[in-house]
Amino acid sequence: MNKPNLLPLRSNYSNQLLFYLFVQTITMKKLLTVCLLLIVGMVVNAQTTDSVSWEKKGSLGFTFANVGLSNWAGGGQSSVSLGTIFNASANKTSANSSWKNQLDFALGGAQVGDQDFRKTDDALIIISQYKRNINDKFGYGASAVFRTQLLEGNNYTADPDPANVGGFIAQKISNFMAPGYLSINLGLEYSKGDVFNISFAPAAGKFTFVLDDDLSTAGAYGVTPGDKVRAEFGTNILTSLNVKLMENISFKSNLNFFTAYDSFGNVDTNWETLLVMKINKWFNATFGTNLIYDDDILIEMENGSFSKAIQFKHVLNLGVNFSLF
Numbered sequence: 422m423n424k425p426n427l428l429p430l431r432s433n434y435s436n437q438l439l440f441y442l443f444v445q446t447i448t449m450k451k452l453l454t455v456c457l458l459l460i461v462g463m464v465v466n467a468q469t470t471d472s473v474s475w476e477k478k479g480s481l482g483f484t485f486a487n488v489g490l491s492n493w494a495g496g497g498q499s500s501v502s503l504g505t506i507f508n509a510s511a512n513k514t515s516a517n518s519s520w521k522n523q524l525d526f527a528l529g530g531a532q533v534g535d536q537d538f539r540k541t542d543d544a545l546i547i548i549s550q551y552k553r554n555i556n557d558k559f560g561y562g563a564s565a566v567f568r569t570q571l572l573e574g575n576n577y578t579a580d581p582d583p584a585n586v587g588g589f590i591a592q593k594i595s596n597f598m599a600p601g602y603l604s605i606n607l608g609l610e611y612s613k614g615d616v617f618n619i620s621f622a623p624a625a626g627k628f629t630f631v632l633d634d635d636l637s638t639a640g641a642y643g644v645t646p647g648d649k650v651r652a653e654f655g656t657n658i659l660t661s662l663n664v665k666l667m668e669n670i671s672f673k674s675n676l677n678f679f680t681a682y683d684s685f686g687n688v689d690t691n692w693e694t695l696l697v698m699k700i701n702k703w704f705n706a707t708f709g710t711n712l713i714y715d716d717d718i719l720i721e722m723e724n725g726s727f728s729k730a731i732q733f734k735h736v737l738n739l740g741v742n743f744s745l746f
């Protein structure tokens with residue numbers, strides 16, 4: 422009895438799979454193009470048909486801390502830390518629309534004892550939200566959120582070499598645009614003045630960039646090993662809160678949820694807060710937090726295994742602050 426020839430069947434299956442992947446790629450590119458065209462079209466239309474007014478704010482702050490020890494019986498190590506924070510916003514309002522833009526940047530480092538100067542804070546965040554009004558609270562529109570860092574990030578482990586007791590080995594775990602995140606969202610928005618805003622986008626694209634060759638090859642941050650971009654299509658919810666708690670104290674929060682349709686229910690979360698306490702015209706204190714959960718990122722545990730985990734960072738700064746505009 423002759424065996425059936427499975428080669429044509431396998432060939433047809435391969436062709437169907439290649440065609441499916443091709444269609445998926447083209448569909449994602451079309452989605453991104455359509456989103457960008459809609460954003461540009463709505464903004465240009467608003468600028469040409471409405472009388473507009475702009476409100477711009479910007480501040481720049483610097484922090485410095487130093488501990489110096491010499492023959493100190495209680496022990497400890499000398500340290501120096503430096504940091505800078507830049508925040509800016511530009512908001513346009515008109516009779517029928519609003520366009521809010523926000524830029525947040527932070528960079529800091531510290532040197533403890535004889536160790537090299539190491540990065541302690543590094544973040545670049547750009548948020549742009551456009552809304553066309555349905556009434557005084559509801560509207561439809563588009564938003565874009567971009568996040569990355571500027572400098573290389575390392576994980577330090579003790580050097581097992583007996584000739585280098587107390588030394589460390591630096592392992593690169595991040596870099597500029599590795600990761601970088603871009604989300605583009607189309608949907609409905611609700612806002613209450615300049616204090617609160619929430620948007621629900623059933624058409625949302627999330628793009629994860631890993632442009633560093635070493636990290637891309639390792640498949641870091643959920644990309645396929647060797648690839649530098651990962652695209653997902655799903656639903657996005659973005660909330661923004663900006664309140665003045667007291668005369669010299671303000672609080673800002675951005676909370677973002679995203680779930681992809683091909684893995685619906687696995688929710689990626691990014692929550693950033695910033696508390697600003699102004700002491701006087703020149704000096705202030707800031708306390709910022711960042712909570713991240715990404716279903717595609719595995720974190721190395723103390724026992725050497727890798728697992729999904731909540732990432733959390735807090736930064737307290739005391740320093741001088743300048744109002745730029």
